Each structure stands twice: as C-alpha cells, then as structure tokens.
Amino acid sequence: MEGWDKGTKSVVGEIPLLSTRAGPRDGDAWRQRLKEEYRALIAYTSVNKAKDNDWFRISAANPEGTRWEGTCWYVHNLRRYEFPLQFDIPVAYPQVAPEIELPTLDGKTHKMYRGGKICLTVHFKPLWAKNCPRFGLAHALCLGLAPWLAAEVPILVDSGMVKHKDDEAAPADAAAASGSAAAS
Amino acid sequence: MEEDLHTLLRDLDALKQLPDPASIDRMRDRVVKMMGPSGAAAAATRSKIKDMSAEVVDSNPYSRLMALQRMGIVDNYERIRDYSVAIVGVGGVGSVAAEMLTRCGIGRLLLYDYDTVELANMNRLFFRPDQVGMTKTDAAVQTLSEINPDVVLESYSLNITTVKGFETFLGSLEARSSNGRSTGVDLVLSCVDNYEARMVVNQACNELRQTWMESGVSEDAVSGHIQLLVPGETACFACAPPLVVASGVDERTLKRDGVCAASLPTTMGVVAGLLVQNSLKYLLKFGQVSPYLGYNSLKDFFPTMEMRPNPQCSNPACLERQKEYMQSKPARDAAAKAKMEAEASAAIEYPVHMDNEWNISVLDDSDTATSSVQRASADILPEGLVRELPDEDSFIEPPAPASSGAIDDDLEDLQRQLDALNSS
Numbered sequence: 001m002e003g004w005d006k007g008t009k010s011v012v013g014e015i016p017l018l019s020t021r022a023g024p025r026d027g028d029a030w031r032q033r034l035k036e037e038y039r040a041l042i043a044y045t046s047v048n049k050a051k052d053n054d055w056f057r058i059s060a061a062n063p064e065g066t067r068w069e070g071t072c073w074y075v076h077n078l079r080r081y082e083f084p085l086q087f088d089i090p091v092a093y094p095q096v097a098p099e100i101e102l103p104t105l106d107g108k109t110h111k112m113y114r115g116g117k118i119c120l121t122v123h124f125k126p127l128w129a130k131n132c133p134r135f136g137l138a139h140a141l142c143l144g145l146a147p148w149l150a151a152e153v154p155i156l157v158d159s160g161m162v163k164h165k166d167d168e169a170a171p172a173d174a175a176a177a178s179g180s181a182a183a184s
Numbered sequence: 185m186e187e188d189l190h191t192l193l194r195d196l197d198a199l200k201q202l203p204d205p206a207s208i209d210r211m212r213d214r215v216v217k218m219m220g221p222s223g224a225a226a227a228a229t230r231s232k233i234k235d236m237s238a239e240v241v242d243s244n245p246y247s248r249l250m251a252l253q254r255m256g257i258v259d260n261y262e263r264i265r266d267y268s269v270a271i272v273g274v275g276g277v278g279s280v281a282a283e284m285l286t287r288c289g290i291g292r293l294l295l296y297d298y299d300t301v302e303l304a305n306m307n308r309l310f311f312r313p314d315q316v317g318m319t320k321t322d323a324a325v326q327t328l329s330e331i332n333p334d335v336v337l338e339s340y341s342l343n344i345t346t347v348k349g350f351e352t353f354l355g356s357l358e359a360r361s362s363n364g365r366s367t368g369v370d371l372v373l374s375c376v377d378n379y380e381a382r383m384v385v386n387q388a389c390n391e392l393r394q395t396w397m398e399s400g401v402s403e404d405a406v407s408g409h410i411q412l413l414v415p416g417e418t419a420c421f422a423c424a425p426p427l428v429v430a431s432g433v434d435e436r437t438l439k440r441d442g443v444c445a446a447s448l449p450t451t452m453g454v455v456a457g458l459l460v461q462n463s464l465k466y467l468l469k470f471g472q473v474s475p476y477l478g479y480n481s482l483k484d485f486f487p488t489m490e491m492r493p494n495p496q497c498s499n500p501a502c503l504e505r506q507k508e509y510m511q512s513k514p515a516r517d518a519a520a521k522a523k524m525e526a527e528a529s530a531a532i533e534y535p536v537h538m539d540n541e542w543n544i545s546v547l548d549d550s551d552t553a554t555s556s557v558q559r560a561s562a563d564i565l566p567e568g569l570v571r572e573l574p575d576e577d578s579f580i581e582p583p584a585p586a587s588s589g590a591i592d593d594d595l596e597d598l599q600r601q602l603d604a605l606n607s608s
Binding site: 021024025031034035038039041042045046049057058059060064066070088089090091092095096097099114125 | 299344345346347350379380383384386387422498499593595598599601602603605606608
C-alpha cells in the first residue's frame with residue numbers, strides 16, 4: 001500500500017475486511033459473502049458521510065447480488081460531475097476483481113476498456129490479488145474507482161470531453177438570455 | 185467494360201430500326217459474358233465434401249493434408265473430422281487459430297467472443313476492413329464457412345466472465361457429449377487477452393475435466409507462450425500462471441488490448457501457429473505434445489518446461505482433479521506396465537556386447553530406501569531454527585482477520601440498511 005495517500009489509507013483501514021472466499025456460483029457461501037459485502041459497503045458509506053466525502057451510491061440490481069448499479073460523482077473546480085456506475089460480479093470472484101463500468105464515459109478516454117470498463121490494471125489489480133479474499137466491493141470502489149476518478153475527471157473536464165450538465169444545455173439558454181436582454 | 189456497353193448501346197439502336205433475332209442472341213451472349221466474373225465467383229464456393237480423399241488433383245482441398253499419412257506422420261488424418269474444438273477469444277491469436285483449424289478440416293468449431301471488429305484490429309491477420317462493426321464471431325463464421333463449408337461452426341457472442349455468460353459457456357461445452365467424453369468438445373483453446381477470462385476458462389475446464397491449451401502474447405508484442413493444461417495432471421492456471429513462472433511478471437498486471445497494449449501480426453501468427461500445431465499433435469496423436477512452449481522473439485528463444493499441479497492451489501475444482509489423478513495412479517501404472525511388457529515382448533533384447541572383459545555392470549541407483557533417508561536427514565534443521573515458509577504438505581490458510589465472525593444479520597436487513605444510507 002505504499003504510494004497511497006494517508007487519507008485513503010486511513011479510510012481503507014475502517015472498512016471491515018471480508019473472510020469468505022466464495023463467488024456467485026457457490027450457493028450459501030455466496031450469501032455469506034454477500035452479507036460481508038453489505039457490511040463493508042455500509043461501513044464505507046457511513047465513514048464517507050461522517051467525513052463529508054460522500055461520493056457514490058450503489059445497490060444490488062438483482063436478488064442474487066451478481067449485478068450492481070448506482071452512481072458516482074466527483075467534484076472538480078467546485079462543480080459536481082456525476083456518472084452512472086455499474087458492474088457484474090465475475091464468475092471467478094473474488095479471485096478476480098469486478099470490472100467497474102462507467103458507460104457514459106465509454107470512448108472518451110483511453111484509460112478504459114470497451115464498454116466503459118475503467119482500467120484498473122496497474123493501480124488496483126495487484127493490490128486486489130494480494131488481498132484476496134479480504135477485499136470486497138467497498139475496497140474496489142475506494143482503491144479502484146476513487147483514484148481513477150481523481151486522475152481522469154479533471155483531464156476529461158479540462159479537455160472538454162466531459163461537460164457539466166448545466167453547460168450542456170447552455171448554448172440555448174445563453175441565446176434565450178441574450179435575446180431577453182435585447183428585448184428589455 | 186464501358187466499351188462493351190457502348191457497342192451494346194449502338195447495336196440496340198441498330199436493332200430498333202431493324203429487328204433481327206440472330207443479333208439479339210449475340211447480344212445476349214455478350215451480356216452473359218459481361219456478367220461472367222461475378223457468376224464465376226458464386227460457383228467458386230464449393231459444396232460440402234462427404235469423405236476426405238487423398239487423390240492428388242487440383243480440385244481436392246484435402247490432398248496435401250491426406251499426404252501426411254503417406255509421409256508416415258499421421259496414422260489416420262481423416263479422424264480430424266470427428267473432433268470438436270472450442271476457441272475462446274476470436275482476436276489476434278484466436279481468429280488465426282480458427283482459420284488454421286478450418287483449413288485443416290476440423291469437424292466442429294465453437295467460437296466465443298463478445299467484441300466487434302474494429303479498424304484498430306487491422307494490424308493483425310484474418311479480419312477485413314469491410315467487416316468493421318460486425319461481431320467477431322459472425323465475421324469469423326462468414327469467412328470460415330467460405331473457406332471450408334465442411335466445418336460445423338457455432339458462434340457465441342457473449343462475455344464468459346459474467347454469471348449468465350458462464351452458464352451458456354458451460355452448457356455449450358457440455359452439449360453433444362457422447363460416451364467416453366465428459367464434454368462435447370475434444371479441446372478448448374484459450375486465446376483471450378486478459379487474466380479474468382483465463383481464470384474463467386480455467387474454472388470451466390477444471391469443473392468439466394476438460395483438457396485445454398492456453399495461449400498468450402505479451403503486452404510489448406515480442407514474446408508469447410502456449411501451455412497444455414490437463415486438470416489434475418498438470419498445473420492449472422490458478423496453480424501458477426505461466427508468465428509468473430517464465431518471466432516473474434504478474435499476469436494480472438498485463439494490459440489487454442484497448443489500453444495501449446502493443447500487438448504485431450507476426451508474433452500473433454507465430455503463437456497461433458504453435459498453438460494449432462500442438463493441438464493437431466494432441467488430437468491426431470503424432471509427435472510430442474509440448475506441456476509449455478515459450479517464444480521470445482527478441483532472442484528467438486523457445487523455452488519448454490513441465491509444471492506439476494500445486495497441492496495448495498486456490499481453485500477447489502483443481503484440488504478435486506488432483507485427488508482423482510492421484511487415486512487413478514495404480515490403474516495408470518498398470519496400463520503403462522502392460523504397454524511396456526507388450527513392447528518388450530515384441531522386441532526381444534539381445535546383449536549389445538557378447539563379452540564383458542572389464543566386468544562392467546550397471547547398478548540401480550534409484551534405491552528408494554536410501555533416497556528417503558537422505559531426504560529425511562536433509563529436512564532436519566539444527567536446534568533453534570524454524571522454517572519460515574509452510575511445509576509443502578501441511579499448508580495452513582492464514583487465519584481470517586479478527587471480527588469477521590459469522591454475521592447474524594439477515595441479508596434483507598443489511599440491504600435495507602444500505603438503502604437507508606443511499607437515500608439519506
């Protein structure tokens with residue numbers, strides 16, 4: 001974990017570790033793993049809220065808990081940029097990390113695989129492998145997605161690839177505003 | 185072509201003034217001739233061939249392959265039509281491997297990929313620019329069925345790493361299983377570009393007792409490898425990923441296509457060739473099937489090695505297969521002994537030299553009693569020393585972190601808690 005900032009390190013320390021090595025095809029063991037996942041996600045969300053660093057919403061999209069959907073956001077220059085977030089639990093989980101997808105950013109950055117899967121190869125996969133099965137979805141969000149957003153969103157915004165949702169409607173609004181100004 | 189059309193138009197005008205049946209017939213012939221090239225192309229797609237023939241004529245697509253029998257390489261080449269091969273990943277290696285097997289006249293080919301053809305794929309072989317936008321499996325079926333209509337092609341455009349995709353994958357491998365085979369395929373070739381998918385193929389093959397071959401090209405495009413994996417008998421992919429063994433590189437850190445990984449048609453072609461050559465040797469039982477073959481193109485170095493399964497493998501299905509393999513050892517030994525005896529009785533041994541002037545004799549040095557004593561003495565450590573790493577046979581999983589005891593809460597209750605946090 002060297003190379004990580006102190007804040008992230010201390011937050012990771014507060015996320016409960018998991019212990020069941022079970023994937024979505026393992027029946028009751030998977031239900032146990034799912035409980036541990038929920039406990040870690042609840043703890044992580046609570047810590048974020050307590051530190052005023054709330055930055056994602058996630059919930060299971062099916063009863064088996066094999067697909068997860070939600071949103072995540074990142075604040076850059078005092079403006080909030082929000083992205084839909086989704087992923088499937090891979091069959092070989094937890095030996096294999098989940099592939100987190102931000103579908104609305106697909107094709108906008110090369111730090112991404114097809115379908116909007118963010119690149120976790122260098123900064124996160126080795127860490128996940130070393131900590132299998134103790135890391136869960138909360139850890140993947142904290143150590144995989146959060147640093148990716150912190151690195152990519154400012155570049156995407158500054159290069160104009162991603163526009164704030166207020167600016168997207170802006171040209172029409174601006175025209176309307178100037179129009180009304182002329183009339184008055 | 186344009187000239188022909190002009191004369192045709194002139195003749196039509198002439199015909200308008202003076203109707204002449206003979207000139208109409210001549211014109212018809214000319215039109216047919218102009219349509220000629222495309223008509224001929226349609227005829228070039230050959231019909232299916234029932235039996236492979238060794239007859240050496242230009243029109244026989246199998247004459248050169250059947251010649252392998254005449255050369256004494258393969259006993260019965262036509263057997264290739266009874267074999268089914270599944271190719272997972274129809275990219276730079278998989279598509280070329282599929283074409284090679286198709287041209288060899290393989291019986292059935294199952295193709296798996298969830299990607300579409302892109303212009304960025306054109307630095308590799310097989311796919312054509314006009315196929316951009318098609319799914320890789322459909323594009324492959326289009327080309328392969330033209331090359332050899334005898335091959336039964338099945339295409340699956342799905343992601344095998346998802347739970348649903350994996351179930352379809354397992355089902356398609358198991359379908360058509362006949363007696364003597366645990367699955368409906370004889371060999372699975374993994375031609376994927378990432379660790380996750382390899383682990384999934386590994387899982388499926390360990391569960392189905394399916395022999396498979398793994399292939400890979402490094403992210404810098406200058407080296408690659410192929411590996412034979414027989415569940416229980418050789419190392420599975422979770423026992424020891426080949427790149428860790430060969431170069432100390434963690435497989436998980438490799439970039440796959442899409443995030444600035446390099447690729448070359450040459451390296452991909454070489455690896456596909458090595459993979460299919462090993463597959464043909466395995467299926468048609470000739471030569472020696474390589475358990476592992478590396479390819480380092482910078483030094484043209486081809487390392488080979490064998491890897492035994494890891495008794496502490498993290499994959500439960502692998503451990504089960506290892507146990508089965510150990511249990512079947514007496515039967516295997518008996519079979520091997522019977523084979524040896526049959527060979528020995530076939531060829532009676534004669535002493536090489538009739539006289540032994542210097543009384544030279546060969547002693548058996550594989551005496552088990554002495555070697556086990558030596559091993560035992562080597563295992564003893566001086567007093568006060570302990571080994572840091574666990575013993576091979578007594579591996580203990582590190583204790584789970586504290587506070588991870590059984591969670592008594594109901595799953596629904598936990599869900600509600602998270603939902604409450606989400607909505608606040």
